[in-house]
Amino acid sequence: MRGKLWLGAALAAFAFAAPSAYAQAGGDQPADATTTAQAAPGQDILGDISAGDADWFRLRVEQGQRYHITLDAAPNEDEPALDTVLSVYNLAGDQLAYNDDSNQTFNSELYYAPAESGEVFLEARAFSSEAEGRYRLHVEASPLPPDDAANDASTRASIEPDQTIEGELEIQGDTDWYRLNARSGQMYRISLSGSGDAPLGDPLLRVVGADGEELAVNDDYENLNSYLEFAPARSGHVFVVAGGFADAHAGAYTLGVEASRLPPDEASNDTRTRGRLRMGRTVEGSLDYSGDRDWYRMRLEGGETYRFALSSDSESESPLRDPLVRIYDGDGGELAMDDDGGGELNSLLEFTAPETGNYFIEAAGYADQIIGAYTLRASEGDIPANASTDMSLSAAGDYREGALAPAGDRDWYRIDLTAGEALRISLANAETPDGLADPYIVLYGPDSQEVARDDDSGEGLNAWLEYEAAVDGPHYLEARGFGDEAQGRYYIAIQPGEIGDSYDTAEAITPGGEGRVSVIGADGDADWFSLELVEGRSYRFNLQGVDSAPLADPYLVLYNANGEQVAADDDGGRGLNSYLSFASPTGGPHFVSASSYNGEGTGRYLLSVIDTEVPGHIYTDEYLDANGDDRLSRIEMPGDLDTYRVDFEAGARYLIEVRASGDYAMTDPYLVILNEAGERVTSDDDSGPGLDARLRFTPESTGIYYIQASGLGGSTGGYRVSVARE
Numbered sequence: 001m002r003g004k005l006w007l008g009a010a011l012a013a014f015a016f017a018a019p020s021a022y023a024q025a026g027g028d029q030p031a032d033a034t035t036t037a038q039a040a041p042g043q044d045i046l047g048d049i050s051a052g053d054a055d056w057f058r059l060r061v062e063q064g065q066r067y068h069i070t071l072d073a074a075p076n077e078d079e080p081a082l083d084t085v086l087s088v089y090n091l092a093g094d095q096l097a098y099n100d101d102s103n104q105t106f107n108s109e110l111y112y113a114p115a116e117s118g119e120v121f122l123e124a125r126a127f128s129s130e131a132e133g134r135y136r137l138h139v140e141a142s143p144l145p146p147d148d149a150a151n152d153a154s155t156r157a158s159i160e161p162d163q164t165i166e167g168e169l170e171i172q173g174d175t176d177w178y179r180l181n182a183r184s185g186q187m188y189r190i191s192l193s194g195s196g197d198a199p200l201g202d203p204l205l206r207v208v209g210a211d212g213e214e215l216a217v218n219d220d221y222e223n224l225n226s227y228l229e230f231a232p233a234r235s236g237h238v239f240v241v242a243g244g245f246a247d248a249h250a251g252a253y254t255l256g257v258e259a260s261r262l263p264p265d266e267a268s269n270d271t272r273t274r275g276r277l278r279m280g281r282t283v284e285g286s287l288d289y290s291g292d293r294d295w296y297r298m299r300l301e302g303g304e305t306y307r308f309a310l311s312s313d314s315e316s317e318s319p320l321r322d323p324l325v326r327i328y329d330g331d332g333g334e335l336a337m338d339d340d341g342g343g344e345l346n347s348l349l350e351f352t353a354p355e356t357g358n359y360f361i362e363a364a365g366y367a368d369q370i371i372g373a374y375t376l377r378a379s380e381g382d383i384p385a386n387a388s389t390d391m392s393l394s395a396a397g398d399y400r401e402g403a404l405a406p407a408g409d410r411d412w413y414r415i416d417l418t419a420g421e422a423l424r425i426s427l428a429n430a431e432t433p434d435g436l437a438d439p440y441i442v443l444y445g446p447d448s449q450e451v452a453r454d455d456d457s458g459e460g461l462n463a464w465l466e467y468e469a470a471v472d473g474p475h476y477l478e479a480r481g482f483g484d485e486a487q488g489r490y491y492i493a494i495q496p497g498e499i500g501d502s503y504d505t506a507e508a509i510t511p512g513g514e515g516r517v518s519v520i521g522a523d524g525d526a527d528w529f530s531l532e533l534v535e536g537r538s539y540r541f542n543l544q545g546v547d548s549a550p551l552a553d554p555y556l557v558l559y560n561a562n563g564e565q566v567a568a569d570d571d572g573g574r575g576l577n578s579y580l581s582f583a584s585p586t587g588g589p590h591f592v593s594a595s596s597y598n599g600e601g602t603g604r605y606l607l608s609v610i611d612t613e614v615p616g617h618i619y620t621d622e623y624l625d626a627n628g629d630d631r632l633s634r635i636e637m638p639g640d641l642d643t644y645r646v647d648f649e650a651g652a653r654y655l656i657e658v659r660a661s662g663d664y665a666m667t668d669p670y671l672v673i674l675n676e677a678g679e680r681v682t683s684d685d686d687s688g689p690g691l692d693a694r695l696r697f698t699p700e701s702t703g704i705y706y707i708q709a710s711g712l713g714g715s716t717g718g719y720r721v722s723v724a725r726e
Helices: 008-013
Strands: 043-049 054-061 065-073 084-089 095-099 106-113 117-125 133-143 163-169 176-180 184-193 203-207 213-216 226-230 236-244 250-259 282-287 294-300 305-312 321-330 334-338 349-354 357-365 372-380 398-403 411-417 422-429 440-442 450-456 465-467 473-481 488-496 517-521 526-533 539-547 554-559 565-569 580-582 588-596 602-610 629-635 644-650 654-660 669-674 680-684 691-699 703-710 718-723
Touching: 043 054, 043 117, 043 703, 054 065, 065 084, 095 106, 106 226, 106 372, 106 440, 117 133, 163 176, 163 236, 203 226, 213 226, 226 321, 226 349, 236 250, 282 294, 294 473, 294 554, 305 321, 321 349, 334 349, 334 465, 334 517, 349 398, 349 669, 372 422, 398 411, 422 440, 450 465, 465 517, 473 488, 517 526, 526 602, 539 554, 565 580, 588 703, 644 718, 654 669, 669 691, 680 691, 703 718
Parallel strands: none
Antiparallel strands: 043 133, 054 117, 065 106, 065 133, 084 095, 084 117, 163 250, 176 236, 184 226, 184 250, 203 213, 203 236, 282 372, 294 357, 305 349, 305 372, 321 334, 321 357, 398 488, 411 473, 422 465, 422 488, 440 450, 440 473, 517 602, 526 588, 539 580, 539 602, 554 565, 554 588, 629 718, 644 703, 654 691, 654 718, 669 680, 669 703
16 A cells, blocks of 8 residues: 555644645555655645555755755654655656755755756655654755855865864755865875754765865764875865765864874885885885875886785884785886785785886885884795795685786795694685686695695685695695696685584585585594575585595585584485485575594595576576477576577477476466577467467577576466477
């Protein structure tokens, strides 16, 4: 039921002080632009919202006027107050203004000044789609007050250091721009806070350059007020912009600017820096204020590889908490960057110079607000590919970013282990355009002899392995790619201990990946994996012994989100391997336990989880035989598509059907034929029995086609797709 307007005698139930005229609209009005209900300045509209409802009203607005619109709950004594949401839309249905909660209440209020005269729509609704209740909508209009500060670079308003300005954003979406004559070598501390009887609700402070580039921004420095520090790279005009977060606030504010001289710093943040970095040397520096960055010049040889380590100075009273290093060419163009490649939030960047010349190394913080002391060191050469490496990883947990270059490069990392100490190692594609396509791990013992390796046990083509040290001493992790031509950026992650044996220590696994190879190292051991399942969708779980010392009798158990067993299998696969098919009635988090039957036996295993959902695109791995084939499946959610590949012969005639099937059959099957390019050739809705789909199709050319099954109108459920040559 849509919301209705209730008027006349019902108004006596409300005790509004000095009420204005009440509007009336006949019948139930649409919650869209087809509404005929009217709102006007000076009127109160009393309405009723039911679950899932919204009421729209037309309002005639005039340019040069400011409209103050309120939407308040108006409940009876025995019902809860409505949490209102108020919006303004144009004739095209675009939202122009919005407010949820105002003045620390659940009521809504906004100011709106139209750019041109015409009609707009006011929407009254509840924050929750399940909420019901009464409301009062009120509109007032007044001449738009003069705005001393324009909302762009044409502003005549200005602000000087050590000056405070009281201003106002008259409407939502308004911004006030102030010109500031900024000088290099100065630090500007700028604050913006709500003030007065009607304060700006959530101030947003920005500094914008003369070319429109945003130079600094802050939203919530303290409470909802804003504060930032800004040090210009060069002297010139900038604009200090006072606004409201998300253009959703109006009100009075106080804007202040203070200036002070920057401390001496030989390492400036541009190509004019006097900072120098020498190969094999370490410099100690400090970022002294928000936004500070230190540039160091050095000369590099084309084709040579270098390493730049930027680390927090732990011996300082104020160390840089999260260093970030960048490399720029001689003209100041960025070439490379690293954030956490050095471990413990430190940075390590491998870089091969494209040509001989001057370069700049930048020491910065991950965020502009981060300041503190650092050390920066430059080293020649790539990470060594042998036990002489100077790179190390912590067995207690570590994370690194690195790069293999040129093609065929290998990076070694030292890990100190004690006998019996276990860890899990992940080597993954950095998921950047230059990421390492197919990572490969090799692990070496203290004698530099190989003790373990892995290619694709992680997600996709990423590498993953679990290892327990047999002896004390340094071990070496080799990061490489599959194939001699492999190169690119990678991530390394170290997790201490073996895979956990409970839901809170489970290792994540993704359905549809290559599977996970690991080991049951002792009798009674069990490895738990966590994964997300889709409600009603079928999955196949396969646990099998692999490699030269396979797990002899794998045992597989599936648990729900509460850790309750929902399925198990011992020998459902080949030989003594485990296999089960499962469709979750609830979806969400589930857990898989891999172990040996009765907890007796050790060895290596492969766990794979396959999502049996039929893909909805032309890259599907589901096939049908054009000479006669059928398949049972389900559409689990509205809008889902199932696509099957089929090879048709030109001139032959085929009968294709999609029929409702099963206990929870699809209501209205729909059938589409696509060509090899994925373009629609023909379709059918109800040519079969009832609402089933059926068509006879004679292809004009021999080749690949696709049969696409779905539910019309968002229908879901089971179906049978079939194809036969007539």
